[in-house]
Amino acid sequence: MKKSMIFIYGILAYVIFLITFLYAIGFVGNMVVPKAIDSGTELALLPSIVINVILLSVFALQHSIMARPAFKKWFTTIISPAMERSTYILLSSLALLLIYWQWQPITTIVWETHNKISIILMTGLFFLGWTIVLLSTFMINHFELFGLAQIFNNLKNRQTPNPKFQTNFLYKIVRHPIMLGFLIAFWATPRMTVGHLLFTIVTTLYILVAVKYLEEKDLKKAIGEKYETYQKEVPMLIPFTKSKKKV
Numbered sequence: 234m235k236k237s238m239i240f241i242y243g244i245l246a247y248v249i250f251l252i253t254f255l256y257a258i259g260f261v262g263n264m265v266v267p268k269a270i271d272s273g274t275e276l277a278l279l280p281s282i283v284i285n286v287i288l289l290s291v292f293a294l295q296h297s298i299m300a301r302p303a304f305k306k307w308f309t310t311i312i313s314p315a316m317e318r319s320t321y322i323l324l325s326s327l328a329l330l331l332i333y334w335q336w337q338p339i340t341t342i343v344w345e346t347h348n349k350i351s352i353i354l355m356t357g358l359f360f361l362g363w364t365i366v367l368l369s370t371f372m373i374n375h376f377e378l379f380g381l382a383q384i385f386n387n388l389k390n391r392q393t394p395n396p397k398f399q400t401n402f403l404y405k406i407v408r409h410p411i412m413l414g415f416l417i418a419f420w421a422t423p424r425m426t427v428g429h430l431l432f433t434i435v436t437t438l439y440i441l442v443a444v445k446y447l448e449e450k451d452l453k454k455a456i457g458e459k460y461e462t463y464q465k466e467v468p469m470l471i472p473f474t475k476s477k478k479k480v
């Protein structure tokens with residue numbers, strides 16, 4: 234494909250990702266967007282659970298399979314390496330849009346607070362979580378993470394350097410601040426329904442498994458001893474739970 238076409242494709246993929254990311258805040262927070270986690274007509278409990286778990290599994294499978302080095306190696310034999318990351322974020326965004334579209338609300342309340350201070354605290358934590366997610370992408374490399382560096386370098390006939398292993402800012406406090414941000418944003422709510430809780434439990438389990446058994450395995454293989462030292466010194470997700478000096 235022509236370099237200019239790849240560039241336009243990558244920009245489009247990034248714009249779709251940005252819209253999907255912003256929609257996620259409204260979807261999980263039950264605010265602003267037309268279809269949120271607790272809105273819509275309710276089905277019976279069992280079909281709702283089955284549909285929702287299938288939707289989350291589609292995202293988890295797409296996200297995990299396409300992120301593995303072996304898959305990327307094969308995939309870049311059929312598409313330009315410059316398009317690989319953009320395609321990954323585009324398909325992740327489509328999987329998320331499918332969740333927003335087909336999500337079945339289950340609105341039985343698990344917890345709810347009417348206390349003003351608790352509502353402010355929970356809502357503040359919710360936005361803090363999303364802020365941590367966004368800021369952390371810049372701490373590793375936002376432009377490389379979302380394919381923009383790859384399409385720009387390709388357009389300019391330049392090689393994109395291999396991603397750098399980062400241990401700066403929030404990456405000094407936990408090894409996975411992006412995932413920590415998501416966990417905070419998903420759990421912190423003044424009004425938790427069964428549907429929201431199902432979403433939160435499944436995504437929490439997915440994050441724990443994907444980070445520990447997939448991402449860290451690949452990072453250890455790629456970075457080696459330096460990553461093992463990082464694992465010993467910096468906690469995975471819960472800040473200040475390791476006594477050793479930080480890297």
Ligand SMILES: C[S@@+](CC[C@H](N)C(=O)[O-])C[C@H]1O[C@@H](n2cnc3c(N)ncnc32)[C@H](O)[C@@H]1O
Pocket residue numbers: 369373396397398399400404408409410411412413444448452
């Ligand atoms: C969606 S990001 C999530 C990063 C990390 N798990 C987090 O929660 O902050 C996934 C990409 O980040 C990369 N990555 C993870 N830790 C990194 C680090 N410390 N420095 C640079 N890249 C990292 C992984 O190789 C993967 O390509």
